[in-house]
Amino acid sequence: MKLLRLQGFPILQQLYLEERLLRATTHNWCLINQGTNPPAIVVGISGKPEKLLDVKAVLQDNIPVIRRFSGGGTVIVDTDTVFVTLICRRDAVTLPDLYPRPIMEWTEHLYLPAFQTVPRFHLLEHDYVLGDKKFGGNAQSIIKDRFLHHTSFLWDYQDFRMAYLKLPQRAPTYRLARPHSDFICRLKDYMPSREAFADYIVKAFERQFCLQEISLDEVEKTQPSSVPHITSTQIFTTADLQQSIMPLIVKG
């Protein structure tokens, strides 16, 4: 498995890269990105900004909104987010078929050693939690014989940024209508440092994979972006966002 470590890599570029590595390469990959700047909101493949966000506030504060190619919900990411992505071939995992639930359960076991020092880490419904508090959002993209599983871990977060996100219509049962502040927790309260967290993850993954570190330059040389592939990642323009709330403004 090739390991790519990044620092502050913009999330839009990361998503473009991930989609390319999933669809246009045959290798197994692990990406770890420490933070992204500027802050951005990332919705899932079917995400509608008008249903998920306070679009007026997002427009006012000029926060980029990105639709990613994987499923799942909405996250707001910034320099305090730690991104970890796995891209695997079918033969890299002992699963009879590539479906969401078995993949999630496989990742729980993969991550478990990284959280040995942290109480009550487990998979609850489809989230990684400590007890009943979520500390990372995850999502998957599954294609023939390959899959991608990515997680945005909340090393820390700013409450005021969470205010851009509406309470989702589809929420896990264990959320119990709690506001964001009661539903999520900060990983920094449980880990000595971000670097230590990244090292714990690498050591955990080394139990199942032989990791070979690779630089972004080498990735660009050996897996060029010119190879054609399906690209679903997109950034919403200001016009897109304004249009998304037009029916609501007209109604109001």
Added chain:
Amino acid sequence: MALRSLAGRAAVVFRLRCAPSSLAFSSHSPFSTAVVLDDLKYAKTHEWVRVEGDCGVVGITHHAQEELGDVVFVDLPEVGRQVAKGESFGVVESVKAASDIYSPISGEVVAVNSELADSPALVNKGPFDEGWIMKVKLEDNEEVCSLLGAEKYRQLLGVSTH
């Protein structure tokens, strides 16, 4: 409910004995009890085709919808688009995952199931009927013949016929 009556028909046709509670696929049981209809052809990637005249109606199988979980979004292809056998033509979202779906046949998309835009759960409720995804004008009938028949698909799934 629709699935139960469908299963009942399938059970009569194929002499499957399955209680309603056993319709759910269990990854721990040696045999799947997924519903498989005799009049369809199947791809190894778990899509089905029903031939209607010079068109093929395409959807995902009962096994696939069960394994995917609650479907919350179907990315439908555009009418008029050319699809090729074995290539991705859309995406189904469920349980935080976006899963590619693959066309079992080649041709022009002549219709899509627009009901899925507001009711993606139709794929779970009626994967072989109301959950159909697209209709394709068949380019090559041989492609249909090369797909799996019901018996071969059952073998692929390990569906018990006892």
